[in-house]
Amino acid sequence: xxxxxxxxxxxxxxxxxxxxxxxxxxxxxxxxxxxxxxxxxxxxxxxxxxxxxxxxxxxxxxxxxxxxxxxxxxxxxxxxxxxxxxxxxxxxxxxxxxxxxxxxxxxxxxxxxxxxxxxxxxxxxxxxxxxx
Amino acid sequence: xxxxxxxxxxxxxxxxxxxxxxxxxxxxxxxxxxxxxxxxxxxxxxxxxxxxxxxxxxxxxxxxxxxxxxxxxxxxxxxxxxxxxxxxxxxxxxxxxxxxxxxxxxxxxxxxxxxxxxxxxxxxxxxxxxxxxxxxxxxxxxxxxxxxxxxxxxxxxxxxxxxxxxxxxxxxxxxxxxxxxxxxxxxxxxxxxxxxxxxxxxxxxxxxxxxxxxxxxxxxxxxxxxxxxxxxxxxxxxxxxxxxxxxxxxxxxxxxxxxxxxxxxxxxxxxxxxxxxxxxxxxxxxxxxxxxxxxxxxxxxxxxxxxxxxxxxxxxxxxxxxxxxxxxxxxxxxxxxxxxxxxxxxxxxxxxxxxxxxxxxxxxxxxxxxxxxxxxxxxxxxxxxxxxxxxxxxxxxxxxxxxxxxxxxxxxxxxxxxxxxxxxxxxxxxxxxxxxxxxxxxxxxxxxxxxxxxxxxxxxxxxxxxxxxxxxxxxxxxxxxxxxxxxxxxxxxxxxxxxxxxxxxxxxxxxxxxxxxxxxxxxxxxx
Numbered sequence: 001x002x003x004x005x006x007x008x009x010x011x012x013x014x015x016x017x018x019x020x021x022x023x024x025x026x027x028x029x030x031x032x033x034x035x036x037x038x039x040x041x042x043x044x045x046x047x048x049x050x051x052x053x054x055x056x057x058x059x060x061x062x063x064x065x066x067x068x069x070x071x072x073x074x075x076x077x078x079x080x081x082x083x084x085x086x087x088x089x090x091x092x093x094x095x096x097x098x099x100x101x102x103x104x105x106x107x108x109x110x111x112x113x114x115x116x117x118x119x120x121x122x123x124x125x126x127x128x129x130x131x132x
Numbered sequence: 133x134x135x136x137x138x139x140x141x142x143x144x145x146x147x148x149x150x151x152x153x154x155x156x157x158x159x160x161x162x163x164x165x166x167x168x169x170x171x172x173x174x175x176x177x178x179x180x181x182x183x184x185x186x187x188x189x190x191x192x193x194x195x196x197x198x199x200x201x202x203x204x205x206x207x208x209x210x211x212x213x214x215x216x217x218x219x220x221x222x223x224x225x226x227x228x229x230x231x232x233x234x235x236x237x238x239x240x241x242x243x244x245x246x247x248x249x250x251x252x253x254x255x256x257x258x259x260x261x262x263x264x265x266x267x268x269x270x271x272x273x274x275x276x277x278x279x280x281x282x283x284x285x286x287x288x289x290x291x292x293x294x295x296x297x298x299x300x301x302x303x304x305x306x307x308x309x310x311x312x313x314x315x316x317x318x319x320x321x322x323x324x325x326x327x328x329x330x331x332x333x334x335x336x337x338x339x340x341x342x343x344x345x346x347x348x349x350x351x352x353x354x355x356x357x358x359x360x361x362x363x364x365x366x367x368x369x370x371x372x373x374x375x376x377x378x379x380x381x382x383x384x385x386x387x388x389x390x391x392x393x394x395x396x397x398x399x400x401x402x403x404x405x406x407x408x409x410x411x412x413x414x415x416x417x418x419x420x421x422x423x424x425x426x427x428x429x430x431x432x433x434x435x436x437x438x439x440x441x442x443x444x445x446x447x448x449x450x451x452x453x454x455x456x457x458x459x460x461x462x463x464x465x466x467x468x469x470x471x472x473x474x475x476x477x478x479x480x481x482x483x484x485x486x487x488x489x490x491x492x493x494x495x496x497x498x499x500x501x502x503x504x505x506x507x508x509x510x511x512x513x514x515x516x517x518x519x520x521x522x523x524x525x526x527x528x529x530x531x532x533x534x535x536x537x538x539x540x541x542x543x544x545x546x547x548x549x550x551x552x553x554x555x556x557x558x559x560x561x562x563x564x565x566x567x568x569x570x571x572x573x574x575x576x577x578x579x580x581x582x583x584x585x586x587x588x589x590x591x592x593x594x595x596x597x598x599x600x601x602x603x604x605x606x607x608x609x610x611x612x613x614x615x616x617x618x619x620x621x622x623x624x625x626x627x628x629x630x631x632x633x634x635x636x637x638x639x640x641x642x643x644x645x646x647x648x649x650x651x652x653x654x655x656x657x658x659x
Contacts, residue, residue: 031551034447051599054443054550055507075443076550077599109444 033075034107038064040072040082045119051077056113057106059095061122068104069095069122074113083107097123192571193421193472195625198659207266214259214278214659215419219351221652222250228648230255231282231353232614234497234583237638237646239606245646255281255313256353259659272325276336283314318363332368332385339368339385339400340493341483342429346460347416348481348563349577350616351632351654354417355495357614358559358583360458360485362493364388366400379406379425390492391539393449394436402431412464413477413567415577418620418630418654423471429460433490437554440538442504442546450552452544454489474572481563489554491542498542499588500608500641501555504600507535545591548599553591559583573622584611592641609638630654 030039033054040063048058052074063070063082072079085104094100095112106112117123202208219230226244227237230253238244260278286303321334337343341360348356355361370383381404386397406425415421433456438449459482466478491497546552560582567575589610596603616634623629630653637647 029451031441031450032448033441033443033550037447076546076548078549080549107444108446 033073033081034083034110036086036107037073037081037083040064040080042072042079043120046079047118048079048113048116050115052079052113053077055110057095057110058113058116058120059098059106059122060120062120068101069098071106071110072120073107073110192573192622193474193625195658203266205266209264211262211264212260212659213262215257216254216657216659217256217258217418218252218254218655219256219353219652220250220252221650222248224248224647224649228650231496232357232634232636232648232650233353233355233495234357234359234499234612236500236607236609236640237636237648239640239642240644240646251310253310253313255310257281257313258318260319270326273323274325275322276319276334278317278319279315280318281313281315283316285309285314328371330370330372332366332370335363335365336368337363338387338433338493339366339383339402340431340433340456340490341458341485342402342404342427342431342460344416345404345424345427346429346462346481346483347414348561348579349415349417349565349575349618349620350563350579350634351418351618351620351630351652352616352634352650356561356579356581356616357612357636358494358581359561360483360493360559361495377408379408380404381406390435390454390489390543391437391439393440393538394438396436398433398435400431400433402429404429410464411468411470412462412479413468413471413474413572414462414479414481414565415575415620419628419656419658421471421474421575423468424462426464426467427460427462430458431460432457433487433493435489437489437539437544437552439544439552440536441552442507442535442550444507452489452552452554454487454543454554456485456487456490456493458483458485460484474567474575475569477565477567477572479565481561481565483561484559486558488556489543491555491557492540494557494559494583498540499555499585499610499612500604501542501545501588501592502602502604502607503537503539503541503544504535504546504602505537506602545588546600547591548596553587555588555591556586557583558586575620577618577620578616580613580615582611582613589641594642605641606644608641610641612636612638626658628654628656628658630656 032038043062054074054076056074057071058079059069060072060082061069063072063084066084068085070082070084073081073083075081085100086107087103088105089108092105092108093112094105096114198212200210200212221230225238226247226249228235228249230251258278258280260276262274262276264272264274288302288304288306288309317335319334319336321332321336324331338360343360347354347361348359350356365388366385368383368385370381373380373382382402384399384401387400389396389398404427406427408425410426411423412426413421413423433454435454437452437454439452441447441450461480461482463480463482464477465480466476468474468477485493491499491501542555544552544554561579562581563577563579565575565577588608592603592605592608594605597605614634614636616632618630618632620628620630632652632654634650634652635647637645639645
């Protein structure tokens, strides 16, 4: 009887630990910086002259899976994530020279990085986002 | 002046020791108390220690427990325990308050680093109550409430720029800080014990490191630098597989999460093997001397973080995993039969820990790793060589939008690419205790510890200040070592004095080496 109880206790303890231990994540796993963000590789020639800061975007049209304009996001010092346009949120401003349709607005709280209009910027593509 | 204050600190306990030694020779009949109750109370606080040694004690240590009873069979018990403690400590720098713990030494060439500090404190005084009810349905119940005087208090003056303390006059006076020390809860828990399983619910020591069984002995306030030492709220289940030669303890617990926004409890578990007839004399901290079975323990911690990214919100929290594993040992090099026969006992304690995102397991340890309080400044912002923002002439200083971290400092940091990392630590602590013959009323102890992080140096590199002005790499240490030497003397069965030297040295993230030397005396009256 006591042996059975001890076995039960061991099983219960192991189950408790298993519940308490969340699945281990890869420390190098992708960390999205805003809702819906995904990895993005800048096109050839992408070369902002000024170092960027978190919270700034460049309007692009090359984010995978997006239609219309999308946004390259600065994660610290480089643009390596992107996100599709999203519905309007209070304070959101459509990037300069672009027309935003209902689902084309930048992510909430992000500002336009106005120092870059080179290769990869959607403004170089006359068709992007309906054009400015 | 420095020599004078050190000499005074050293002279007082020496005088007490000399007079008490003479008194002991002249009037042996007056020494009829002991420490068995003290040991029991410490075990009550630490919970998972084995039962107290009930054998008759040497008259030198014969101090009965302060127990109140009630009920027809006196089977409801209330044990009052604790100690009044006065400490005087002198530091070579102004880096620390009364506890060294794992705080950061001030940076060279600052007022704080170049000048000494002297502090008198009673804040390590302790008062505890353990209530025990008669068994009911085979279940034994007890409750512990324990307090000290390290309660939350307003800051006092920064003393010339102590790390982690804002410059200025502080929010209260030195006099109020030390004289009106605030009450703080240490332990508050209920415990059910049965033949099948023991359950503890409430605040008690962490299971990582099997605290407090393997604690070293020192005048310095625990936890010593690089030593596991902390308590929090938990729900613990445990069981002791007992036999005459050995006991095996296993335990698992859900702990208050280090980050409540993780929405998951921290998990800890451990196993400990105790050899019951091979006993080590040990003193956890500066009190609670007793004989405990030699033991080795292994324990682990795993936890989840879900940290708000360093970016405009809303945004998906960043999931990270923290973990730690610890190995501990309490080894009687020269064993004792029981706690009454201490003379010539020699004991070694040891602890090794490796982990990440586990700095909160060490007392006061952030290593200076602050979290950002503002969003990054706009692109193109100019900085000077000190990392300070250079505003255009006539313009207001630039400030970023506020960022509110949702995790305590020291656990997680963002790199220059905005990627969140848990901070890694490896630590080791080795302690030695020798109880001088014939009685063991005088004992000497020494400790060494070392801690190192493999990634904090890069996360808080001096170059980072050019992008993240809130980083102070001169206030972050990447490695730390500590050594102390202590002499204790039991003046009477209820009182103890100690004299200690403590040295802590650190390597800062900007490459500077710093150190602090402390001389300390401690005076204890055990309830």
